Amino acid sequence: MLYALFGTDTARSRKKLSSLLQTLLSKKPDAMVLRSDASSFDEATIRDYIESQGLFEQKSIIVLDFLFENKTNQTYILENLKDMNSSENVFILLEGKLDAKTKKKLEKHSTKMQECVLAKKSSKQSEFNIFELSDALGMRDRKKMWVLFQRGKLHNVSSEEMHGILFWSAKNMMLAKQGKNAKDAGLSPFVFQKADRFGKNFSDLELQGLLQDLVSLYHRVRRGAFSFDIGLEKFILDSK
Numbered sequence: 001m002l003y004a005l006f007g008t009d010t011a012r013s014r015k016k017l018s019s020l021l022q023t024l025l026s027k028k029p030d031a032m033v034l035r036s037d038a039s040s041f042d043e044a045t046i047r048d049y050i051e052s053q054g055l056f057e058q059k060s061i062i063v064l065d066f067l068f069e070n071k072t073n074q075t076y077i078l079e080n081l082k083d084m085n086s087s088e089n090v091f092i093l094l095e096g097k098l099d100a101k102t103k104k105k106l107e108k109h110s111t112k113m114q115e116c117v118l119a120k121k122s123s124k125q126s127e128f129n130i131f132e133l134s135d136a137l138g139m140r141d142r143k144k145m146w147v148l149f150q151r152g153k154l155h156n157v158s159s160e161e162m163h164g165i166l167f168w169s170a171k172n173m174m175l176a177k178q179g180k181n182a183k184d185a186g187l188s189p190f191v192f193q194k195a196d197r198f199g200k201n202f203s204d205l206e207l208q209g210l211l212q213d214l215v216s217l218y219h220r221v222r223r224g225a226f227s228f229d230i231g232l233e234k235f236i237l238d239s240k
Helices: 010-027 043-051 071-079 081-086 100-109 131-138 142-154 159-178 189-199 204-222 228-238
Strands: 002-006 032-036 060-065 090-094 112-115
Touching (some): 002 010, 002 081, 010 060, 010 090, 010 159, 032 043, 043 060, 081 100, 100 112, 131 142, 142 159, 142 228, 159 189, 159 204, 204 228
Parallel strands (some): 002 090, 032 060, 060 090
């Protein structure tokens, strides 16, 4: 089964993803949730989950998180949409803006698809740009991160969405450090340029620790150790 969430309003897409995961897990509480992003994507692993029948009816939910930033990954996913949709496991494709040709393929081969488009706002409405949070992380500006975290909550942006953008930022900085250029790192030129600049503010060891802390935070929230709001605010206040 394949669900597709995409569009220019990435904050709303991630909120829809969170809601969808809650619905799926309420029906299959024993299901295993996995995320595959640009740094962890592996064709053989995805093929295994496409063909897997599930042990003792335990299903897997595989989130394909912004893989289209890498053209090779995009080609593989688009070539296997039909197989994903017919799989006993659940695949959730999360992407940004897509062209008409790609949307047509998704419409043909997905169980459900939803496009989230940024609505036009009046000049009186205050803006919240979630990517400013990732910039604050890159600049190691803890005060600005905390202020943006509070502003995001006022704009009804979930802590899970903000956690997602921080993880995305940290992951990109690591990829930029490991790659010689945008193509080598598997990132778009714009994303690579910014990640490369911010990555100079961290050592390799610090970035590894940052990613580990964000992954640990996600799993501890899933286990019920604390809420995402509390966990993320503590992560921001403890950051150096």
